[in-house]
Each structure stands twice: as C-alpha cells, then as structure tokens.
Amino acid sequence: MTVELAPPPATGPSDASAAAVEVRGLSITVAQPDGTRRAIVENISFAVPRGEVLALIGESGSGKTTIALALMGFSRFGATIAADCLRVGDMDIAAMGQSALRGVRGSRIAYIAQSAAAAFNPSRTILSQVIEPLLVHGLAGREEARARAVALFRSLALPSPETIGDRYPHQVSGGQLQRLMAAMALITGPELVILDEPTTALDVTTQVEVLRAFKAAIAESGATAVYVSHDLAVVTQVSEHIVVLQNGRMVEQGDSARILTAPQSEYTRTLLAAARPAIRPTADAALDKVLTVDSIHAGYGRIVRGMPATPILADVGFTVRRGSTLGVIGESGSGKSTLARVIAGLLPAASGEVLLEGQPLPRAMAQRSREQLRRIQLVFQNADTALNPAQTVRDIIARPLAFYHGLKGAAAHARVDELLDLIRLPRALADRRSTELSGGQKQRVNLARALAAEPDVLLCDEVTSALDTVVGAAILDLIDELRRELGIATVFISHDISTVRAFCDEILVLYAGRAVERCPKAAFDGHSHHPYTRLLIDSVPDMDPTWLATRAAAAGPALAVSAIAPELCRFLPRCPVAIGGLCDSNPPPLHVDDGRAILCHRAGGPGDASR
Template sequence: MAVEVRGLDIAVHEASGNRIPIVRDISFAIPRGEVLALIGESGSGKTTIALALMGYSRFGADIAADVIRVGDMRIDKMSRSELTRVRGRRVSYIAQSAASGFNPSRTILSQVIEPLLVHRLADRKTAEARAVELFASLALPSPETIGSRYPHQVSGGQLQRVMVAMALITEPELVILDEPTTALDVTTQVEVLKTIKLAMKQSGATAIYVSHDLAVVAQVADRIAVLKDGTMCEEGSVEQILNAPASEYTRSLMAAAQPEARPDAQAAPDNVLTVSSITAGYGRIRDGMPAKPVLRDVSFSIRRGAALGVIGESGSGKSTLARVIAGLLPAAQGDVMLGDEVLPRAMARRSREQLRRVQIVFQHADTALNPAQTVREILARPLAFYHGLKGPAADARVAELLDLIQLPTDVLARRSSELSGGQKQRVNLARALAAEPDVLICDEVTSALDTVVAAAILDLIDDLRRNLGIATIFISHDISNAHAFCDDLLVLYAGSVVELVSRARFSEGLHHPYTRLLVDSVPEMDTGWLARRSAADAPAIARDAISPALCPFLPRCSQAIVGACDTEWPPRRERDGQSILCHRDWGELRPSGHGVQGRTTVMS
C-alpha cells in the first residue's frame, strides 16, 4: 500500500488542561496510484485527517496513531526537521483557494519551480523546463509564457491548474487535494476536474481528495470514506457508496446534494423592484459608457415575496449587478426603482429609508462580519441605525432575530471567530434582516458551505422570504440550487441577459446555448459523467476578444449562424414566461454539442 493509516487520533488541548478529541480511531489504506476521497460536512475532520499525513496539525493539537505511513516513510515517527524535508517534495498539498495560496508580488513561474529549488532537486533551467511541460499537460494557455504573468493576471480556473503544477513538479508520492474546485463556477470546475484526473493518471501519484460534494468526487476518486464528527461512518468503492450507501448519514449527504424544487411563492402582483436598461462598469464614464463596461442593458422586475435567481460564471456581472442595485456602484445608464420610486444611483445620495429597504447578504461571512464585535453588537448596530432601537428594546429584537435564524442565545456573547461557517452565515443573514428590508440580495451565500449546511441556509432564506414577503435576489453559479429555490431565473453572460425564464418554462428544456452549457456542466452522481462530458465546450475567453457589437457568447457557441451571429447583435425573442437573446428561433434551439438543423449553416 502506498498510504496506510491505523488508529489515528487527533485532539486539542484547552487552557484548562482538558483534552478534546476532534478525530477518533481513523484507519484506511490507499493502493499506489489510487484516489481516496474524504467526504463530510464542515467540522467532520476531513482536512485535519489529510494534513496529518504531512505530520501537520493546528496549534494546540496533537497527533497520535498506531501507523501513518506514506511509501517507505513513517510520518508518525518523524521529527520536525524530517517532516520539513518531506513536505512539498514527497507529499504535496493543493489548497481550496489558489488565489490565497500564491504571492501576488512574484511571477507564477518563480513560485511553481520553488519546491524543486528549495529541495535541491534541479537547477533553475531544468526546473523552468519542467514547469513549462506541466503547464502544457494541464492545458494552460501559452505554456511557454504564462509563467511570466502574476497570479492576478490569470483566471481562477487557470490559477487552480497552476497550483496543481506546483504540487506535481517534484513528482510526489502523495498529493492532498483540499476542496480544489469548491470556489469555481461549474464550467471551470469541469475543466479543472478533467486536468486533475489526467494529471493524476499521468503522474501515477496516490491522492487524497477532500470534498463535501459527492458528485465531484465520483468523477475522480476510486474509493470514498464518509466522515462525521471526526469518526468514519463508512468506507467503500465509489460505486458502492453512490449506489448502496450503508450509513444513514451518507444518504443524507446525497439527498442534500440533490435539492428538490420548492413550490412557487404566493407573491404579490405588484413589482417591488424594477431594474431598467442598466449599463454599468468601472472607470471614467463617457457618453454613458464606463471605460471598463461590465453590465449591458440589463432589465428585470421582481414581485414582493418572489425569488429571482441570477446565474452565470465568474466574471458574468452577477456581483456587479448586486452592487448597482444596492448603490455601491453607480450605474452609467438606466434606473433602479423601488415600487414607483427611482433610487439615486449612488448609495451616498440615498436616504436612510432607501438604504434600509435594500440589503445585501455577502458571500464571505468571515470578511463581512466585524471580528472585534460580538454577535449582540453586530445585530444591535442596524437596529440602532435604521430603527433607533437601543437598550432592552434592542435586546428583545436581537432575541427575535436569533429565533428567526434558528440560533441559540448563547452565541450572543461570541465573536465571529468562535462560530462555525453555517453560524456565521446565519448571523450575516440576521444583520440584513434587522433592517426589515423589502429586497434581500443574497450574493453566493452558500458557495463556501458544505452541502448539508448550504441546504439548511437555503431552507431558512426560503422560509423567511415567504413568511416576511421579502423579494429575494439569489446570485449563484449553481444552476441546480437556483432552479430549486427561485421562481424565475436570469442568466447573465459577459454582462448581458441571455435568458430570463420562469421555473415552469425552464423545465421544458429549450434554452439559450449558454444556459444549456451551464446545465450540462453540473456534475452528476455517476462515475461515467466526466468521461461522457463533451470536449467541445471551450473555456471562457476574454470579453474583448470579439467586437462588442456581436453576441458575447459567439466564440463558445456550437449553434452560431453564419451571416447572423458574426455580423450583428442578436434579437431578444419572447414567449410566455421566457425570453432569450439569440439569433435562433425557438424551434431551432438544440442542446449544445448536438447536431443542429436550421435555415442556415452552423459556424465551424
């Protein structure tokens, strides 16, 4: 066996002297060249167990085991200096967020070759040649020159593949992949999964893949170990876990990964929010157009108590749209209306009442919540600002808010660092609800959460918007969750609304080619899904690669029409409950990658 773990225990020592176990009696073995997935909720011990194979534990914790073996190395018997020589050489680590794993002041190439130089495995010239080979094998663009760029100059998917190159450059015996695609949109995730699977096969490395997503690990793993509260519920082949799980907990994870559509909301007939012909971006505005445009002619409306899903890949303009509605980014053209009232474009010009009525729940609760304040202080501030509540009246309302978000009162004295990810996001939500808004913008609020916690947060938001009549804008790159949660779906691509569709019409299956690409990119709990996935779907390209007078999806479209798509902006086609921005008629729309028969020639 390439990896063997027996009787692994990890515990934290409190200041009082108590020893609190966080991982208990974990045992598994991995044959050479195979991938074991560690699955479970946040706090189940996945990353803690994986890092123990590098001899690493967080401050105040200790590792005890009968055996921790990687190849011919007894990790559990090594000294700190011996472990230093192993890490990054014979055992490598791929982090969840590549953006935070790179030094922004150094070029990509200098960081990728660093493990070879630090461990004295090659000279600089040889190391650079090896890096270029890896860049090419991982399908990175311009492999000979991409290394001269800085981390911020490549996309998230490209940077994640660069991190894979850095992990593989020393030809390690064990690679630990810690949620490597969680922060990526679905189309980028597909490309990264393909390259990871190919890279693992070519290198012959053994791997541990940490994730909370069963559908993702089904594409890359050979075996799955399911964890809960630091113990192993079950372990088996991917097929056995997916098709005949022995644990009730495993079945609950599978259920959470397949959200069921909620009933349509009984929304009021009046529109509480109307967005009309919004154009917005960054830089100086000239003739109504920003120097760096992001949104182009975006329009929609939402009724009181209804939920609108805004979906699209990273860079499509979803968060920019949220900022425009909230006034954080003034629009260059167009209006945002609350009822019959046109809101000032800039937040600084909006009244306190206008600010109160539109609230945002930000994606990352860690950065949205003040780490120096307690939960009581975080929730009391908007109560004082918007409603003038202080003292006992504020305390009573804080208690009501905690009840709304289903948190116990003992969290009031805690700071955000003392809360779990799900608890932080609930507090983040409660702070927005404290204003008693008419419109609630949820910006990727579940993207950093595991499936079980994310499902609970979605259920909570759904209940609240129905019971309180709040119009909800749900921004996400997860089309399956948006479809289950929302009454209508708005699909953004390169800042343009390419489709607006009711949930009822969505199920009929005729969509803009980009919407179909998103649907087809959602992983299924089927080990053959990635292999069947069409290789024709190209990765995203720069927005300025084509004329702004043409459809922005043209370079990736398998259904483009010669003489139309390559000459003029597409028309907006309307029918009951659905509109698309496309040259093709309804009857000509087909799933991407399938044969297209129409009145004109399909572009090559």
C-alpha cells in the same frame, strides 16, 4: 502528453501493491480551558492504494481537512495527533519532528488549497512561485525547474504554456489560477497530493475543465491523492474510494460506486439527498414589483456618454416581486457580483436605473438615504471576511439595529435574541466571536445581520458556495422560509445551477455581462434554451462515474467575447450552432414567449435554440 516529473525517492516501499497511505487509529485532541482534552477526530482508519484517489466527505466540522492535514503532520495550535499508524510511503508521519516534516511538505507531500488567490503572492510572477518548491528543496536548478513548469502548464491545458508563467496572479482567470496551483503542487513529483475543496468556488464550466486537468495530471504523475470535498458529484468523478465522516468519526467507507449506489449509513443517505436538492414550489408572490433593474450599463473606469472605460454589464434589466426569488447564474466573470454591487449602490451604474417600488434610487450608496440603504441588504459570499473577528455575535447583529432602528440597551439585546431564534442559532452563541463558530453558523450570523435591517430586498451573493451540501441546504431552507414569511424579494446569485433551479422562482442567465435568457422555473427544465444556458446545464456533474470522461470539452475559452463587433452575440466565439452569415453580421434579437426571453437568432424558430 506525458509529463516528466521528479521520480519518487528510492527509499519508498518496495512492494508496489502496498498501500501508499495507511492510517490506523488516528485521533486528534485539543486542550480545553479546564485542562482536559477533547477529541475532534477519533479512531480514523483507512488505506489508499498507490496511484488511486480517496475522498473524504462530510459536513463542515466533520474533520475532513483536519484529517487530511494530519497526513502532513500538521495540526492547529493546541492540538495533538496520535495514531497507531500514520504512514505515507516509507514515512512514519506521527514520529517525525518539525524539521523532518518541513523537508517533506511541498516535496514528497503536496497540498492544493481551496483558494488559489490566497495561495499566490500578487507581487511575484506565477512562474517564480510555481518553481519555488523545486528550488527550496534543492531538487532542480532554475532552468530545469522552468522546463518542468512549462511541461506541467501544457499538461494542465493552460493557454500559452511557454509564457503564462510570466504573468502575475491577477492577470489570469480563477480556473487558470487553480490549475497553476496544481502545477505548483505537482512539480516536485510528490507521492501524496492532498486536494482540499479545490473546485468549490468555480463555476460549472470551469470546474469541469479543472477537474479534467487535475485527474489527468495526477494520473500521469503516478501520485496517490486524498480529495477533501462536500460535493458528491465531484467526488464521483475523481475518486475510487470514499470515507464518510460525521463529527470527527467515520460513518462508513468503501468503493465509490458502492457508497453512491448502496449507502449503508443513514447519514450518507442524507448527504446524497442534499446533493440532489428537491424542487421547491414556486412562491405565491404578490403582484407588486419591489425591485426593478432597468437597462443597466456598469463597469469600471471613466464614464463617457453613459459607458464605462471597462464595461462589465450591458443593458441588463428585470423585475422581482415581493416574496419571490430571482436566480442569477453564469460563469465567473459574467457580471453576477457586479450586478449585486450595482443594486446595492456599491458600484454606481454608468447608465440605467434601479427602482425600489417604482422609485428610482441614487446610483451611489453615499447618495442614498438611510431608509433606502435599509431596504436593500447584501449578504456576502464569505462570512469569514464579512464578519468582524474582534466582535461578538451580539455586537455584529446589534450594529444595524442601532443604525437603522435606533435600538440600544435592553431593547437591542431582546431583538438580537429574537433574530438568533429566527435563524435557528442558540442564544448562548451571542457572546462568542465569529472565529469560534462553524462555517454554517457564521453564514447564519451574516444573514441575521442583514435581516436586522428589516429589508425589502435581500441580495444573496454565492452565500452557500463555501458550505457543504447539508449546511448549504439548511441555509437555503432558512432563506426560503424567511422570504415567504416576511415577504422579502430575493436576488440569489450563484454558479450552482442545481441549487438555483430548485430554489428560485425565475432564472436570469448572464454571459459576458449581457442577459441571454430569462425564464420562470417551470420552463427551465424544458428543451428550448439559449446555447450558453444549454452549456451550463450540460456542465453540471452528476453521480455517474463516467460523466467526466464522456463529456465533450467546452467549445472555446470561457467568456470569450466576439471581437468582430460588440453588438453581436457575445457567445458567438463559443457557440456550436452559430448561423454563418447571420450570427456574425447581425445583433441577436430578443424573443419573448410565455414569460421566457431568449437573446438568440435561433430562438425564433422551432425547437431548442442550442441545437
């Protein structure tokens, strides 16, 4: 379906073959305490043909977002933008004042951020926010704006396009909200769309559908796009051109196919290697079971006869041995983070037990002893919200030292230095606040705070999802090394299947709160899988530029649950190999064979349960 968007202004360049975006000699500097200026971006040059997508890739701190925002004339406080040429269409961005820039931001230049949840006001309906750019810039009346929004909702494959705008942000899924943010950006018919890591926090199946929707909508609108990402597999699917950045400077640029198949820079080769994580050897775990999760049912609301009013987890159980790592994967809403909260005591289970070395733990954190709290530590996904911005790194790490071990003064100071050495951070950073650190440095401090307790179990909840591939790989290497050296049992929660497959000793697959498969790493690359696990594996992007176009759409809506009877297979509404008269009438049996467990009727027969 063709979407009728606002046409580009008539003042645009007359030569349709000319670059829609041109950057030459872009440098961005920030003031230093001694009065000098330091370059954070230096001598950047590139051009983007009309209607095509350029990807900016590199590690955290490489300048990707800084460069992208400069295309809107935006820079952080104290920074200065200078360029020989900074042009979008017929607009000289570097020469425009703030009043003029406000007139083009959100109209001729649109921005799609990483976090859709942060971009929407929870107290207003979705439609009122999506059409706001049209109304603010006086580009359409309310009725016309609503019609354009509905057309975009339909183009972006959103459910119930006529009415979804009447919902509030919390009433739609993360993937739907991400597409709705794209609608808000595209509704004015912009000449340039900037996409800043828009799929980083999405699970693999949702990411596929969002990428497909983004690519189709941008192509239909005729907009030019700059895509900021650290995920090379994603970049491969959406971009024609790539600029590789390191420490604010260009390393190389060229057509996507050439960059990905024949990189000229050693740094680019490093990024490509980090995007294809090597399989780590399985840990030689001791025989003792450190953590046992037994028949956990959990959710929200009033608990009646051991069942919550809003169930999330149903009959989930597993064990983790000392020094080994269990990977927990599944789509958003599958119950991964809820499971971590139950183990940590943040969310008391409705029924079932969490046992530490065979001893049952009180379900609620408030009922656990200080020693029990110490032995299970949770490393949160977002270090920005987990770390107190008013405290120094030393204060943050010293707090659990005092709480759990009674260390203060010189002893605490010395232990903080030891922990900084352990996580490979310079001791000089101890007196900085977390706001002065990079994303990777913050996540290391987040990890050090958990390690300060000297735990037996480490719960890592999406700890690398917001990090670039190189920094994320470094964090994983660090966790892997520490859990081997210290004998820590690790539960690693992620939607990144490639990372889990490379990093973990055993893998647990959750769907709609129920464990549908559990297997050792060695068996995960085999052919026999639950159909849902097969869907997850097939949804991992690869470096083939044709992958997105050739991949079939996922069957059914994400996390649909059978409405026939809750005891039936929860994947039934989406299962492409369901057996009529069996799957829709009998609960799936659990088949256990050679360390692998699959909850599926087909798993009992020969071959792949997903076929």
